[in-house]
Amino acid sequence: MVNLRKKLPPLTALTAFEAAARLSSFTRAATELGVTQAAISRQIHLLEEDFGFPLFRRLHRKIELTDKGRLLYAAAGDAFNLIADTVADLRSEGADDELAIAATISFSHFWLLPRIAAFSRAYPEIKLRIITQDARTSIEASDVDLAIRYGTGTWPDGQAEFLFEDEVFPICSADYLATADPIRTPGDLINHPLITSDIDDPTWTGWDEWLAAFSVKAPKRARGLRCSFYTEAIYAAMNGQGIALGWNRLVSDLIRQTRLVRLTEASIRTRAAYFVVVPARRPKKESGRLFIEWLREVSSSAE
Structure with missing residues (x-):
């Protein structure tokens, strides 16, 4: 294990690199990881210093992976996905059917929480966890089972299903x-x-x-x-x-x-609409399917 750690670059820097490479943007990587753009740039600079060669080409208003950067991204992406899938499997074994739902502060406060007791009465066996946050984080990189978002319905971290306009x-x-x-x-x-x-x-x-x-x-x-x-x-x-x-x-x-x-x-x-977003690369929970059906019923009855 000691030798393996010496061979690997710092995990923080590798995480920043993987996000920036996947999103093709230091800014979007910073948003996903909840840090500043300067922090992402610093971690990637340290990684490049450690390797002794550049991983990105810094172009006008965009970045591109170098040939060596693409090799590292392919390896890092496969490794992170394997770890994420394994962790998800371990968490699901023998665990309660907890459904983690992310929503903005306003949607959670004014719409979701006043209504969610009805879902719990209908499905008392499903344990709910509400994650309230205005800063949008990747549902692929978290334990969120579904997120309720306002926007155009095009997000790289999941599959969006239309709920309603406003x-x-x-x-x-x-x-x-x-x-x-x-x-x-x-x-x-x-x-x-x-x-x-x-x-x-x-x-x-x-x-x-x-x-x-x-x-x-x-x-x-x-x-x-x-x-x-x-x-x-x-x-x-x-x-x-x-x-x-x-x-x-x-x-x-x-x-x-x-x-x-x-x-x-x-x-x-409104120019955009509300959507429910589920992770694209994670098995969908039955409790999530039931919750989405309930969302549709409640929202349509209010029209």
Whole structure:
């Protein structure tokens, strides 16, 4: 074992290399591994120093494997896949049928958790584990059985199945509406504090896009609270801080509970949709199939 360790490069550096080679990007590798791009570059530089030759060609806006880099990637990929498959087999032997479900904070908080008790009542033998995270990590490289994501449905780490689209409209609290100036058209909204959230997703609908759909130009310096997460924006709206954009699938329960009020009939359809994603190279669990069927039933009944 000692001799074997001396022959192998550092595992951290090899992991960074495998991710960068598979994704053809230092940036995407950093996102997958939850580190900075500088950390990925540093690990690969150390690996290249250790080998004494380059593994990548650094081109304008992209990277390419060298011939020796391709040989290393083929070996590393086969080795990592073998280890991952073996670990998955070991974990499944004699283990409870635990189903690990990943979702964003907002989807988990506003849609999934209020409904998931119904699934547990229908299938009490299935143990659930909810993994809430806004940072998207590879489900192939984790123990997640399925992930609920918003986007275009094209992700390299799994097979995506369409769940539902959504619509977006302005919302606020009843207390705010009672004291605010009248809001009859989308153009009236720019006279109010508009609550925003910092979401690094080009398919997510923000105020600029929403207002532009009704030929309204968003003010350059709009009043309103800026939040880090969408959940914070919704709670700010419920507490009377101003007006937020409500995604129907996420805020419909709050509207029924009169904790939020929909403003105007104006709305736009989302450019992307919600999908359930399952690992492409891992056997699908029966509990996962049952959960996806339940997701479809619940989402279709809410339409």
